[in-house]
Amino acid sequence: MSEGVRDCETFGKHWPIAIYILLVYLIFYLKTNLRCCCFCYFSEQHENISQEEVVGLGKEVQDRTQGFRRYLPLAVGSVVGLLMLLTPLAFVLLPAVLWPDRLEACGAACEGLFLSISFKLLILLVAVWALFLRPSRARLPRVCVYRAFLITLTLLLTMSYWLFFGVRILDPQDEDYHGIVQFAVSLVDSQLFIHYLAVVLLELRHIKPCYSVCVIRSTDGETRHYNIGQLSIQKAALTILEYYYRDFPLHNPALLSASKHRAAKHLAGLKVYNVDGAQPGNGNPSRAMVTASAKRKDSAHNELYYEEADYERRVRKRRARLVVAVEEAFTHVRRMKKEDERATPSDIMDVREAALAVFPSMARALQKYLRTTRRQHCHSMESIQKHLAFCLINNMSPKAFLETYLSPGPTLQYGPERWMADQWTLVSEASVTSGLKDGSEFLLRCLDFNLAVTVKSIPYIRVTEEFIDPKSHKFLLLLQSETSV
């Protein structure tokens, strides 16, 4: 009987430890499991899974878990935040609820600590909301290592404090209330310091530029250089994509057909038959064919030169007609002034009607120009009319209206059907959660083009100083005069 009681007591003493160990095991299991899920579905490192399978898998899972995956970080953040918020309150309230008669009275210093706890908790709440509880702006293939580390650290901290509270305060029902409140304050302080660590790891490290990346688009060779801080490869890919949507001109597959035709012509020259028994016309350009087609290249560069000169002239002619048509169209419409209020009501229009009235006189010239530069699919009639209305409202000149159509703008300028924001795949030889290093390379693949990214570290710059005395600036006058005698 006494042994049974003693067993119960032993179990009662050690239940917090058991729960603690279980929780730690659960956290690590979850972390590895999440990573495994993502690894299988969204990374490209397994060569034995074929490309189609992976893309197909990704698309299926994507459709099913669209809403779930986007809000998972938010849910986890809310749960952890709530836990962090309620634990100090529990530490303070539980003794007052469970053994109020044995508790020492709370003096002035102790009540001052209540004030401190409440303000610190408020600051912590706002800080956690600002940093963690934002809707995520992207979905990356793997869980961010630093976030997982911070969540684990927070949970470990909270579990340790609960363990200590359970063993040393709840069990013996400690009467020193001042000490208990100080214990709760120390927990809030530790949570604030963990938040500071989170700010340093997640935000400050990314700001100071450390690496210079070179981004090249594979289809037309557009190159840009950016300075970014110490990020993991997937976060760097995200930053680069955000810059891509801002800086790179819209990808236009219609402009690439000319070089493809030339390439096809190079290969389609002569047919070579091998009479020594191999299959005729097997398609690989043999050496004889290459040398024979090399002789035809003498005319190929000539063709290219004249074709390009002709294209330039056509574009310039169309552009001149367009500029004249737009300028003329803009002279027909004028903002209504005070003295025009007496004009006939049929002449007064709002901006949409004005745009509709002015548009036909320039529509033809604009359409012809866009056809010549092969950008007619980027601009629909409604978008042109909307842009015209916008320019009329803001008193823009005809040149300002035309700028949108004369050169291809950044991808974000066009409608969402051109963004292809959910088609990006990160192809990398190193693990995507590892940090950027000097010389690392990875590829961002979209449907018809790739962005090749190479990383170089910013050099270690040594600056020496040289002091110049302001009085040391002295000058000589050097003449060379000629006198006639």
Place this chain on the structure above:
Amino acid sequence: MSQNFVPGQPVSVVTQRIEIQKLQHGDHLILGFSIGGGIDQDPSQNPFSEDKADKGIYVTRISAGGPADVAGLRMGDKIMQVNGWDMTMMTHDQARKRLTKKKENVVRLLVTRKSLEDAVKHSMCSYPKQIQAKPGFKD
């Protein structure tokens, strides 16, 4: 002039004596050429000198048909002496004053130019054994 010019050290060059009669032009006497250079001027801008550290007085322009042209002065000549006065270490203004003294009607110049040096060298080359016997011309 082909040697490196070191100020203060003796120079040995081949010179030519030129005597110019001053011409009355209005109420002053002119010689018909322009000078450039001097120790207070910038020697690197001198187009006629071989050694750009040479701060001597050079003839920069000759008026055609003037007294200097008639006497045989050529553009690019370096003036070594004027009436016995040394011209190699003179300021521009002092040189001008030496040449335009109102009391003198004639100026006797010692000038040097590269073609003189070359001519002497050519004549010396055909008699190689006599080079040591004949020291360079000094004036």
